[in-house]
Amino acid sequence: xxxxxxxxxxxxxxxxxxxxxxxxxxxxxxxxxxxxxxxxxxxxxxxxxxxxxxxxxxxxxxxxxxxxxxxxxxxxxxxxxxxxxxxxxxxxxxxxxxxxxxxxxxxxxxxxxxxxxxxxxxxxxxxxx
Numbered sequence: 559x560x561x562x563x564x565x566x567x568x569x570x571x572x573x574x575x576x577x578x579x580x581x582x583x584x585x586x587x588x589x590x591x592x593x594x595x596x597x598x599x600x601x602x603x604x605x606x607x608x609x610x611x612x613x614x615x616x617x618x619x620x621x622x623x624x625x626x627x628x629x630x631x632x633x634x635x636x637x638x639x640x641x642x643x644x645x646x647x648x649x650x651x652x653x654x655x656x657x658x659x660x661x662x663x664x665x666x667x668x669x670x671x672x673x674x675x676x677x678x679x680x681x682x683x684x685x686x687x
Contacts, residue, residue: 612644
């Protein structure tokens with residue numbers, strides 16, 4: 559049993575932190591998105607602070623699906639960012655991919671994302687500009 563835990567430890571640790579390289583980061587204070595996938599609706603709130611984005615993904619009963627911070631740093635003349643969990647929710651790679659795609663499409667009113675064969679229909683319900 560101890561061998562199994564030691565063998566899985568590197569995979570568990572690597573699953574918690576991922577680094578991403580971003581282009582220009584959009585300017586806004588807070589955005590609200592309505593998301594539908596497979597007939598299930600949810601909401602995502604994105605808040606931009608000075609050096610981070612804060613994402614909160616909620617189902618329609620306001621239960622959290624994912625809460626993440628995307629923190630910025632510099633990596634060899636590029637903007638480098640990594641996700642960190644906010645709270646005690648388990649790591650969620652699907653959420654991280656969705657959040658990155660939201661940032662790329664943040665100015666669009668309506669768009670669809672195909673992430674690993676799952677279609678997300680996203681409506682930008684803007685709270686503030």
